[in-house]
Amino acid sequence: MRRKLVAGNWKMNGVTASLPEVEAIAAAAAANPGVDVALCPPATLIAPAVAVASGMPIGGQDCHEHDSGAHTGCISAAMLKDAGATLTIVGHSERRADQNETSHDAWAKAAAAHRHGLNVILCVGETEAERNAGRAERVVQAQIEKSVPEDADGSWLTLAYEPRWAIGTGRTPTLEEIELIHAIARAKLGMMVGAEKAEAIRILYGGSVTGANAATILAVDNVDGALVGGASLTAEKFVPIIEAAAKL
Numbered sequence: 556m557r558r559k560l561v562a563g564n565w566k567m568n569g570v571t572a573s574l575p576e577v578e579a580i581a582a583a584a585a586a587n588p589g590v591d592v593a594l595c596p597p598a599t600l601i602a603p604a605v606a607v608a609s610g611m612p613i614g615g616q617d618c619h620e621h622d623s624g625a626h627t628g629c630i631s632a633a634m635l636k637d638a639g640a641t642l643t644i645v646g647h648s649e650r651r652a653d654q655n656e657t658s659h660d661a662w663a664k665a666a667a668a669h670r671h672g673l674n675v676i677l678c679v680g681e682t683e684a685e686r687n688a689g690r691a692e693r694v695v696q697a698q699i700e701k702s703v704p705e706d707a708d709g710s711w712l713t714l715a716y717e718p719r720w721a722i723g724t725g726r727t728p729t730l731e732e733i734e735l736i737h738a739i740a741r742a743k744l745g746m747m748v749g750a751e752k753a754e755a756i757r758i759l760y761g762g763s764v765t766g767a768n769a770a771t772i773l774a775v776d777n778v779d780g781a782l783v784g785g786a787s788l789t790a791e792k793f794v795p796i797i798e799a800a801a802k803l
């Protein structure tokens with residue numbers, strides 16, 4: 556039985572004045588022990604967030620594939636770990652779009668994070684043009700094939716399906732479309748790491764998840780939680796999603 560995971564991605568939002576939100580979200584996490592909750596604030600807030608999170612996992616939003624060196628502006632998995640993070644997102648579509656990251660980059664980053672003992676949320680998802688061309692399934696399968704490390708298992712890897720056109724738009728796929736891609740993703744994982752390991756890997760849905768739609772999306776087969784952007788920025792919006800997951 557896979558436990559639900561609700562993870563917040565603050566993206567490039569949040570300053571020290573936002574720490575009371577972390578505290579309030581951590582309190583909700585503690586009050587709902589049936590669901591796993593994690594929060595990925597900007598790197599500048601990782602250490603201060605850890606200090607107020609009362610044990611709720613705090614993560615990075617990306618890491619470099621190398622441990623150290625001449626890579627101005629980048630943050631290594633070792634640095635995330637040193638700051639107190641226990642997980643990191645890799646392969647987010649905003650990094651694929653803004654920093655031209657490839658699935659191979661996501662693979663290398665996931666492997667680096669695992670090497671340093673971090674859990675990984677690895678993102679995949681099609682563009683609107685790819686979906687309209689009937690290619691969503693093949694795109695997601697190819698991204699999984701190229702970005703999931705060979706030694707992946709559910710003890711450290713979580714997959715997040717995030718259709719790019721659903722991110723921050725208020726639009727979501729139909730429940731049937733979500734179910735289909737999640738089933739295809741699990742089957743692909745099964746081909747790569749074996750059915751037993753694939754069964755234990757959580758697959759989150761991400762893209763315009765809110766307190767209003769969380770219960771129905773999280774009830775879909777093979778949806779093991781949510782990766783939440785905008786609605787994770789405040790406890791007021793994020794806590795209802797945590798509570799919806801806890802009720803399932």
Ligand SMILES: O=C[C@H](O)COP(=O)(O)O
Binds near residue numbers: 721762
């Ligand atoms: O990482 C989170 C996703 O990109 C979803 O963002 P959103 O909930 O603002 O659509």
